[in-house]
Amino acid sequence: MSDTVMIKPVSRVPLKPICIAIALLVLLLFPVFAGERGQYYTVLLMTVFIFATLGHAWNLLAGFCGLLSFGTQAYVGLSGFTVAILSYYFGVPVFWSLPIAALVAAAFSFLLAAPLSELNATRNTWIGVAVAVVLWAVYEIVIAYNPQADVFGGAYIRRVIILLMIFLGALPLLKLKGAYFAIATWIIASALASVFNEWRVVGAGGGMNIASDSSISARYFAAFVILVLSSATVWWLLNSRYGKALTAVRDDEEAATAVGIDIRRVKTLVFLISAPMSALAAGVYYIDAVTITPPDAFHIRWSAYVVFIVVAGGMGTLWGPIIGALLFVFVQRFLVGIWGGGDLTLGIAAVLLILFLPRGVMGLVDDLRRNGRLPIPKAADFTTVRTFLEAPALGKSAEATPSYPSRPGVVSAFLVPSSPLPYLMPANPAWQALIRGFADARVALEASRPDTILMYSSSWMAVLDQPFQMRERLVGVHIDENWHEYGELSYDLRIDREATRAIIQSSRDIGLNSKPVDFERFPIDSGTISANGFLNPQGTTPLILAGANIYHDYETTERLARKAIEVATRLGRRVAVLGVGGLSGSLFRDEIVMQHDRLKSTADDEWNRSILDLMVRGDASALRNTIPKFSDAARVENRFKHFAWVSGAIGDRWAGARVLGYGPIYGTGAAVIEFHVRD
Numbered sequence: 001m002s003d004t005v006m007i008k009p010v011s012r013v014p015l016k017p018i019c020i021a022i023a024l025l026v027l028l029l030f031p032v033f034a035g036e037r038g039q040y041y042t043v044l045l046m047t048v049f050i051f052a053t054l055g056h057a058w059n060l061l062a063g064f065c066g067l068l069s070f071g072t073q074a075y076v077g078l079s080g081f082t083v084a085i086l087s088y089y090f091g092v093p094v095f096w097s098l099p100i101a102a103l104v105a106a107a108f109s110f111l112l113a114a115p116l117s118e119l120n121a122t123r124n125t126w127i128g129v130a131v132a133v134v135l136w137a138v139y140e141i142v143i144a145y146n147p148q149a150d151v152f153g154g155a156y157i158r159r160v161i162i163l164l165m166i167f168l169g170a171l172p173l174l175k176l177k178g179a180y181f182a183i184a185t186w187i188i189a190s191a192l193a194s195v196f197n198e199w200r201v202v203g204a205g206g207g208m209n210i211a212s213d214s215s216i217s218a219r220y221f222a223a224f225v226i227l228v229l230s231s232a233t234v235w236w237l238l239n240s241r242y243g244k245a246l247t248a249v250r251d252d253e254e255a256a257t258a259v260g261i262d263i264r265r266v267k268t269l270v271f272l273i274s275a276p277m278s279a280l281a282a283g284v285y286y287i288d289a290v291t292i293t294p295p296d297a298f299h300i301r302w303s304a305y306v307v308f309i310v311v312a313g314g315m316g317t318l319w320g321p322i323i324g325a326l327l328f329v330f331v332q333r334f335l336v337g338i339w340g341g342g343d344l345t346l347g348i349a350a351v352l353l354i355l356f357l358p359r360g361v362m363g364l365v366d367d368l369r370r371n372g373r374l375p376i377p378k379a380a381d382f383t384t385v386r387t388f389l390e391a392p393a394l395g396k397s398a399e400a401t402p403s404y405p406s407r408p409g410v411v412s413a414f415l416v417p418s419s420p421l422p423y424l425m426p427a428n429p430a431w432q433a434l435i436r437g438f439a440d441a442r443v444a445l446e447a448s449r450p451d452t453i454l455m456y457s458s459s460w461m462a463v464l465d466q467p468f469q470m471r472e473r474l475v476g477v478h479i480d481e482n483w484h485e486y487g488e489l490s491y492d493l494r495i496d497r498e499a500t501r502a503i504i505q506s507s508r509d510i511g512l513n514s515k516p517v518d519f520e521r522f523p524i525d526s527g528t529i530s531a532n533g534f535l536n537p538q539g540t541t542p543l544i545l546a547g548a549n550i551y552h553d554y555e556t557t558e559r560l561a562r563k564a565i566e567v568a569t570r571l572g573r574r575v576a577v578l579g580v581g582g583l584s585g586s587l588f589r590d591e592i593v594m595q596h597d598r599l600k601s602t603a604d605d606e607w608n609r610s611i612l613d614l615m616v617r618g619d620a621s622a623l624r625n626t627i628p629k630f631s632d633a634a635r636v637e638n639r640f641k642h643f644a645w646v647s648g649a650i651g652d653r654w655a656g657a658r659v660l661g662y663g664p665i666y667g668t669g670a671a672v673i674e675f676h677v678r679d
Contacts, residue, residue, distance in 0.1 A: 027224060031217040042220050044333060046288070048325045049223035053281035054302075055309040055321025056230045057274040063316035064238070064246040065270045068178060070303045071185025072278055074192050075105045077297035079279035080286035081196065084208040094212045095222060098283045105279035106272055112173045112188070113268045133187075156198040174267045186300065193298030207293030210286060219288050226280045227322075233273065235318055242266060245463050301343065308346060312353050314362025323361045327353075404448040405679040409569040410653065412448035413577040413646050413677060414441050416534070417670035418459045418527030418637065421594075423534060424486040430597035430664065437661020437672030438534040444660075444674050445535050450576035452496040453536060454544045454564055456557075456645035458581035458638035459527035462547035466507060466560065468500050469493075469545035470516035480526045491529045496542040502567045503544065510559050517547075527580040535578070544568070546645075548638055554627070557641045558648030565649045577649040581642030583608045583669030584634035592666065600667035607634040608662070608669040615673060618656035620647065634669070646675060653678045 061067040082101040086092035143150040313324025331349045422431040474493040507514040584604035631639045661672040
């Protein structure tokens with residue numbers, strides 16, 4: 001094998017920003033070129049902008065934070081009537097009323113979010129909700145039979161008081177999850193509708209007219225600017241320190257809390273951002289519609305529309321709401337006009353999209369992009385594991401297990417896969433090379449006689465700070481979220497608390513804020529369980545468990561590992577270093593026959609071999625230069641920071657490596673590697 005990297009990524013001009021800039025310029029000038037004859041298409045594009053912004057707001061809640069809302073109509077109605085009231089009673093120009101409408105929506109959302117505080121964090125929230133709903137229902141029944149029993153003196157006042165009771169804490173909205181949150185938002189919107197239906201200021205059920213002399217072009221530009229600002233806001237939020245926190249809260253709130261995420265702050269932030277987004281879009285919609293009525297503004301179909309838009313375009317993506325809005329306008333304006341059927345046609349379109357594009361248009365685009373970059377090879381293209389392991393250039397030979405250092409510090413070091421599949425299905429023939437590699441690694445680890453194992457797992461993802469496990473003993477059963485059908489992962493882990501505590505305290509010396517994780521039901525990740533199960537099955541050697549902070553770069557990870565070894569050495573510990581993570585990260589997106597597992601592409605195989613060859617030869621300089629390219633081209637898990645952990649811990653004592661096992665795990669590359677450590 002050549003000493004040089006076999007695949008060189010081709011440098012490309014950054015076309016994406018240029019294309020976006022051109023598209024924005026074309027859209028900005030569209031009304032000018034369309035003129036009066038093209039006003040119909042100008043209005044269509046304006047409608048797309050409005051519904052794309054509504055989609056952004058809902059996607060931010062449901063797609064990125066897991067807050068499934070059916071209350072979009074609450075902000076639509078509040079915004080529309082705010083514009084109408086300011087215009088009709090106070091003569092405020094309609095476009096000047098838009099920011100005021102956004103503030104009203106933000107204030108309303110803040111009232112809903114306000115009960116979420118640390119003071120009542122342990123309260124059983126469903127009790128308050130149930131009591132409030134039951135009392136409301138009983139009261140409505142009583143006054144239906146005996147109107148004189150209505151102490152509030154009218155339905156309007158009664159419903160306003162009920163809403164205020166909800167805001168004061170009967171319904172701590174952001175503590176609810178899933179269907180409970182969805183139903184609660186629907187109830188609140190319905191309560192608002194009943195208030196506005198009887199409020200004479202807004203014409204009761206008859207509604208209001210919005211006086212405006214704005215042109216179509218002005219409304220178009222307003223909708224365009226709002227969409228651009230909303231898209232930029234979502235992009236900024238996703239690329240800020242809150243980006244991964246959002247999806248962490250969505251996927252598992254308990255785990256998110258465990259890694260230091262302030263769920264209260266994240267939910268409140270998203271809630272307060274999405275409300276004015278919806279309000280601005282709805283304000284432009286009703287400025288264009290001229291007339292607004294409570295039954296229309298507070299109708300549940302607004303929630304149905306945004307769900308269709310986000311699901312059709314791609315939930316949890318930046319471009320999904322924009323693409324979904326295009327599909328929505330096409331169905332609503334063109335297909336309904338041709339075939340009729342109204343919302344029935346929209347429902348049929350939704351069913352077809354779910355059947356054929358379950359992850360939306362952006363899911364299809366993502367699949368095409370991946371397959372275009374890394375095509376799936378034929379089975380004959382895969383070089384067998386045995387051939388690879390017998391290649392002399394990769395250092396796998398019949399040599400005896402090397403001798404290990406006798407003094408405190410690093411005595412052995414290994415890199416092993418994080419996927420639990422070989423541990424769950426050890427009889428699978430496609431993974432026998434890895435199974436044998438784990439067996440050899442276990443023998444080598446035991447021969448090095450470590451006092452503790454310093455483990456860094458790529459599948460223990462952290463967002464804020466650097467977590468270390470501090471619970472003295474962790475016993476339980478874990479179900480992997482991806483491979484749950486293949487069985488349970490039992491674990492019994494012992495933690496080296498003294499060394500862990502010292503590492504946490506010393507990490508501040510290198511500018512890192514580490515924190516202990518110490519509670520009974522902490523969710524242990526699959527990589528930690530499977531690696532410990534293979535290499536330390538009896539649990540005789542205690543562990544120092546470090547999480548993988550996604551914001552730490554390669555050098556920071558090396559620095560932390562170096563500090564950990566320095567502390568452990570000072571305490572007299574003999575340390576086995578263990579990096580848990582894979583090589584190439586392109587897995588199959590469809591179900592495969594496990595017995596016929598193979599690497600997803602020959603390109604991935606060549607990249608993996610090049611990196612392993614450099615490890616065997618101990619060429620640290622070439623590895624440091626090659627790893628960034630390897631991470632990008634082969635989609636390496638955690639950008640190969642599990643290797644940074646090992647290399648940082650060994651430092652200049654590294655003297656090459658042995659590849660004990662190499663092979664595929666559901667298309668990804670995996671290897672069991674032992675690194676030689678000088679005494």
